[in-house]
Amino acid sequence: xxxxxxxxxxxxxxxxxxxxxxxxxxxxxxxxxxxxxxxxxxxxxxxxxxxxxxxxxxxxxxxxxxxxxxxxxxxxxxxxxxxxxxxxxxxxxxxxxxxxxxxxxxxxxxxxxxxxxxxxxxxxxxxxxxxxxxxxxxxxxxxxxxxxxxxxxxxxxxxxxxxxxxxxxxxxxxxxxxxxxxxxxxxxxxxxxxxxxxxxxxxxxxxxxxxxxxxxxxxxxxxxxxxxxxxxxxxxxxxxxxxxxxxxxxxxxxxxxxxxxxxxxxxxxxxxxxxxxxxxxxxxxxxxxxxxxxxxxxxxxxxxxxxxxxxxxxxxxxxxxxxxxxxxxxxxxxxxxxxxxxxxxxxxxxxxxxxxxxxxxxxxxxxxxxxxx
Amino acid sequence: xxxxxxxxxxxxxxxxxxxxxxxxxxxxxxxxxxxxxxxxxxxxxxxxxxxxxxxxxxxxxxxxxxxxxxxxxxxxxxxxxxxxxxxxxxxxxxxxxxxxxxxxxxxxxxxxxxxxxxxxxxxxxxxxxxxxxxxxxxxxxxxxxxxxxxxxxxxxxxxxxxxxxxxxxxxxxxxxxxxxxxxxxxxxxxxxxxxxxxxxxxxxxxxxxxxxxxxxxxxxxxxxxxxxxxxxxxxxxxxxxxxxxxxxxxxxxxxxxxxxxxxxxxxxxxxxxxxxxxxxxxxxxxxxxxxxxxxxxxxxxxxxxxxxxxxxxxxxxxxxxxxxxxxxxxxxxxxxxxxxxxxxxxxxxxx
Numbered sequence: 001x002x003x004x005x006x007x008x009x010x011x012x013x014x015x016x017x018x019x020x021x022x023x024x025x026x027x028x029x030x031x032x033x034x035x036x037x038x039x040x041x042x043x044x045x046x047x048x049x050x051x052x053x054x055x056x057x058x059x060x061x062x063x064x065x066x067x068x069x070x071x072x073x074x075x076x077x078x079x080x081x082x083x084x085x086x087x088x089x090x091x092x093x094x095x096x097x098x099x100x101x102x103x104x105x106x107x108x109x110x111x112x113x114x115x116x117x118x119x120x121x122x123x124x125x126x127x128x129x130x131x132x133x134x135x136x137x138x139x140x141x142x143x144x145x146x147x148x149x150x151x152x153x154x155x156x157x158x159x160x161x162x163x164x165x166x167x168x169x170x171x172x173x174x175x176x177x178x179x180x181x182x183x184x185x186x187x188x189x190x191x192x193x194x195x196x197x198x199x200x201x202x203x204x205x206x207x208x209x210x211x212x213x214x215x216x217x218x219x220x221x222x223x224x225x226x227x228x229x230x231x232x233x234x235x236x237x238x239x240x241x242x243x244x245x246x247x248x249x250x251x252x253x254x255x256x257x258x259x260x261x262x263x264x265x266x267x268x269x270x271x272x273x274x275x276x277x278x279x280x281x282x283x284x285x286x287x288x289x290x291x292x293x294x295x296x297x298x299x300x301x302x303x304x305x306x307x308x309x310x311x312x313x314x315x316x317x318x319x320x321x322x323x324x325x326x327x328x329x330x331x332x333x334x335x336x337x338x339x340x341x342x343x344x345x346x347x348x349x350x351x352x353x354x355x356x357x358x359x360x361x362x363x364x365x366x367x368x369x370x371x372x373x
Numbered sequence: 374x375x376x377x378x379x380x381x382x383x384x385x386x387x388x389x390x391x392x393x394x395x396x397x398x399x400x401x402x403x404x405x406x407x408x409x410x411x412x413x414x415x416x417x418x419x420x421x422x423x424x425x426x427x428x429x430x431x432x433x434x435x436x437x438x439x440x441x442x443x444x445x446x447x448x449x450x451x452x453x454x455x456x457x458x459x460x461x462x463x464x465x466x467x468x469x470x471x472x473x474x475x476x477x478x479x480x481x482x483x484x485x486x487x488x489x490x491x492x493x494x495x496x497x498x499x500x501x502x503x504x505x506x507x508x509x510x511x512x513x514x515x516x517x518x519x520x521x522x523x524x525x526x527x528x529x530x531x532x533x534x535x536x537x538x539x540x541x542x543x544x545x546x547x548x549x550x551x552x553x554x555x556x557x558x559x560x561x562x563x564x565x566x567x568x569x570x571x572x573x574x575x576x577x578x579x580x581x582x583x584x585x586x587x588x589x590x591x592x593x594x595x596x597x598x599x600x601x602x603x604x605x606x607x608x609x610x611x612x613x614x615x616x617x618x619x620x621x622x623x624x625x626x627x628x629x630x631x632x633x634x635x636x637x638x639x640x641x642x643x644x645x646x647x648x649x650x651x652x653x654x655x656x657x658x659x660x661x662x663x664x665x666x667x668x669x670x671x672x673x674x675x676x677x678x679x680x681x682x683x684x685x686x687x688x689x690x691x692x693x694x695x696x697x698x699x700x701x702x703x704x705x706x707x708x709x710x711x712x713x714x715x716x717x718x719x720x721x722x723x724x
Contacts (some may be wrong), residue, residue: 156601157601157619159547161545161633171637233605233613238637252545252614260591262601266633268542273638273639274639274640286619288593291629293646295646364607364713365712366587366713
């Protein structure tokens with residue numbers, strides 16, 4: 001693939017946007033990206049078409065029920081995919097095979113085999129892939145800089161806490177005898193209005209699978225060594241939806257890296273009542289010469305006022321350029337034929353770590369993580 | 374004017390008035406680095422009097438006796454029991470681990486109640502011996518566990534027990550101890566010393582023994598110590614704990630503690646990060662650790678005295694210590710094996 005000419009505009013096709021639209025919106029913050037079309041497959045259910053159509057109207061582009069035709073006719077150079085999770089990789093593979101660079105929402109996929117197919121397609125077609133992430137939040141970048149400057153010496157252990165203080169429907173134990181279990185897809189579709197529908201799709205997914213990529217991407221950026229082995233505990237502790245669908249909403253993972261570095265992750269969708277803001281998200285890094293404690297939310301400003309809605313976060317994050325920096329990272333990768341901050345192989349490694357952790361949570365044993373050669 | 378009695382009664386004032394004659398008289402064995410804590414605690418402790426100091430080093434012992442204002446200062450427990458047995462009701466044992474079984478046995482057989490610092494013994498088997506001896510001698514045994522009595526842990530436990538947080542789901546602890554605060558002078562096991570208090574804390578907060586134990590460790594380059602131990606516990610019903618204990622390098626000046634407890638209805642975040650002042654000097658800024666007061670030992674001593682007077686088990690008892698040591702032994706098994714240990718009804722087995 002030839003390098004894009006510097007400062008040229010990159011036409012973007014949004015391929016399915018059934019979840020929160022923060023991924024395409026994040027991309028379009030950057031002046032180099034220009035939306036040209038929203039597209040999806042014609043065999044998708046009506047609710048999918050409705051959401052795609054609505055988003056197309058919002059960004060003032062046409063909605064086409066034919067992915068191949070949309071990409072060709074509108075000469076798209078980049079695809080942004082925010083479909084149901086089980087379709088992520090298939091849409092990304094088709095985009096890569098059409099020569100488009102790809103930005104994809106998390107999780108990478110519900111199946112490792114699909115991740116492998118995508119890694120192959122990206123590398124075979126020599127296109128760029130960016131998994132959307134939070135690695136460019138100011139506090140996370142500050143942690144990275146401190147580690148790179150050697151301020152805490154050799155990294156010995158690193159830990160992420162990633163609790164989202166959001167509800168996911170009725171609390172566990174609320175289903176009455178005789179009532180049917182909650183339907184995953186219908187419940188997630190209904191959660192769209194609150195933006196808590198990150199796991200929308202046919203396949204139920206636990207919090208580890210839906211959100212795990214964020215903290216694991218932090219750890220991967222800070223310690224690029226592959227995760228060799230994991231031990232995990234997973235449970236449905238809060239939400240009837242998760243319990244009914246046998247997926248976790250609370251998890252803890254021990255991570256053992258190939259070079260002996262030790263890590264850990266605690267994660268959960270812990271309910272609105274458990275934190276005044278989005279949730280407690282922290283990094284703890286221990287090195288041979290010191291240690292670092294990072295609050296992901298910083299910098300922030302506290303704002304309280306009479307009549308403040310209960311759902312409004314009183315601590316407002318500021319100086320957050322994550323979206324622009326991610327988009328710019330992709331621009332740089334395209335312009336210089338470089339790599340992105342979270343490419344297909346790295347994303348696949350995270351997905352493999354998550355899948356190993358889920359397996360460990362079920363069998364109670366440490367599980368080796370299966371990496372690509 | 375409202376003349377109704379206050380709804381809250383300060384029982385400590387009541388005890389000051391009525392309990393003078395039932396003061397628990399304690400001999401402290403090897404106060405060591407806890408001497409200053411004892412001195413501070415005795416200014417406010419109700420129902421307890423330190424009447425004797427036992428210590429092998431004469432100058433240290435006499436200094437302790439002087440600061441604690443006691444008249445009895447002897448080198449061994451044997452001398453204490455033979456010469457001053459009638460002057461004491463209880464002993465507080467802070468001696469080296471390898472002396473604890475014999476000292477506890479001798480004191481219990483002499484009818485003295487026991488307050489023994491964590492870890493109760495070097496092994497769970499030795500701890501069981503102490504517990505059984507105390508039971509046979511009909512004396513109270515309390516295991517000193519400063520973590521349980523610290524303000525962070527006290528408030529979290531209180532709110533958990535009140536039901537505010539719902540069912541405990543996840544406990545996350547980071548404990549980075551500065552080298553100076555680790556009691557490794559006479560440890561048979563550095564790992565045990567590093568983790569046993571946190572393991573007790575986990576059992577206390579979940580009010581249960583873990584069914585699964587998995588541990589990993591790492592060390593700094595050229596270090597001969599286990600600098601870092603990470604313990605992953607699983608409890609019946611889905612509960613879990615991740616405990617990170619770190620022995621800080623010399624270059625890190627101060628310790629750090631964080632405890633998060635996620636419950637089904639709420640969460641508690643106790644974190645030194647959020648309890649830190651800022652010192653600005655010239656072109657540098659640094660954090661200033663916020664002290665949590667010096668009430669820990671006083672609360673322990675008062676709980677011990679109350680348990681003895683009321684003829685009940687103390688809140689931190691021998692069974693708790695056996696549980697913590699048993700988990701610690703599972704940790705020690707899991708570390709080299711790289712496998713999880715699972716509870717099989719009477720012991721942990723590697724899976």
